[in-house]
Amino acid sequence: MQKRALLYEGKAKRLFLTDDENLVISEFKDDLTAFNGEKKSSEAGKGALNNKISTELFKLLEANGIPTHFVEMLDDNHMLHTKVDVILIEVIVRNIATGSLSKNLGIEDGKVLPFTLVEFDYKDDDLGDPKLNDQHALILELVEHQDELDKLRRMARQVNDILKPYFAKKGLNLVDFKLEFGKDRNNNIILIDEISPDNCRFWDMETGEKMDKDRFRQGLGGLKVAYEKVLERILEK
Numbered sequence: 070m071q072k073r074a075l076l077y078e079g080k081a082k083r084l085f086l087t088d089d090e091n092l093v094i095s096e097f098k099d100d101l102t103a104f105n106g107e108k109k110s111s112e113a114g115k116g117a118l119n120n121k122i123s124t125e126l127f128k129l130l131e132a133n134g135i136p137t138h139f140v141e142m143l144d145d146n147h148m149l150h151t152k153v154d155v156i157l158i159e160v161i162v163r164n165i166a167t168g169s170l171s172k173n174l175g176i177e178d179g180k181v182l183p184f185t186l187v188e189f190d191y192k193d194d195d196l197g198d199p200k201l202n203d204q205h206a207l208i209l210e211l212v213e214h215q216d217e218l219d220k221l222r223r224m225a226r227q228v229n230d231i232l233k234p235y236f237a238k239k240g241l242n243l244v245d246f247k248l249e250f251g252k253d254r255n256n257n258i259i260l261i262d263e264i265s266p267d268n269c270r271f272w273d274m275e276t277g278e279k280m281d282k283d284r285f286r287q288g289l290g291g292l293k294v295a296y297e298k299v300l301e302r303i304l305e306k
């Protein structure tokens with residue numbers, strides 16, 4: 070499958086049309102951004118690592134009944150996937166408090182939450198991705214019905230129920246992550262975007278080491294090595 074016209078360029082990926090109107094190609098970039106684009110850098114090989122990690126995780130989720138946009142990995146930096154209408158809601162799933170949850174609500178960093186928290190952020194860079202409740206989402210017409218919001222939450226919890234024990238077996242705590250969803254041509258809601266250390270937090274269960282984009286956000290260094298270790302653990306049988 071060949072890349073055709075550039076459809077959209079985001080912070081971490083470029084999206085290209087193909088000769089099939091139902092399929093598009095994502096090119097995973099090496100660019101790194103944080104704090105709504107205020108902090109920028111680049112790390113050679115980061116895009117390929119995220120493409121490989123996402124490929125493995127989409128395959129795992131598909132095998133466990135989660136519909137995703139994944140079709141195939143074309144090469145190191147390119148993924149072929151279904152074209153969707155993107156739902157402009159970032160679905161955040163949290164098992165352990167850190168990041169904006171600790172900052173906004175004063176919950177102790179590292180506190181294991183009594184239950185898995187699912188939150189919605191409005192996917193809008195100009196507004197800084199503000200928090201949404203269900204009424205906001207309906208007023209903004211980000212979905213058609215309450216049922217769809219319920220479905221996003223249900224699917225996000227199912228993803229967590231698959232990924233959390235999967236990573237625990239590999240010695241990684243799945244602290245939190247961000248999911249995105251879209252509607253395919255049959256109006257089915259499917260999981261899209263990527264699942265990688267750019268949008269998940271992983272803490273090593275033994276050392277507590279951060280193995281994700283917080284290494285860049287917090288200026289800790291060693292980002293690529295951490296992403297490589299995440300991929301290695303995923304590929305370990």
Ligand code: 5GP
Nearest residue numbers: 161167168169170245246247267268269270
């Ligand atoms: P927080 O709200 O604590 O900043 O992020 C919670 C989780 O969602 C983290 O795993 C973080 O990586 C992910 N996340 C939230 N918003 C975004 C975003 O706009 N882009 C990316 N790549 N990840 C996000």
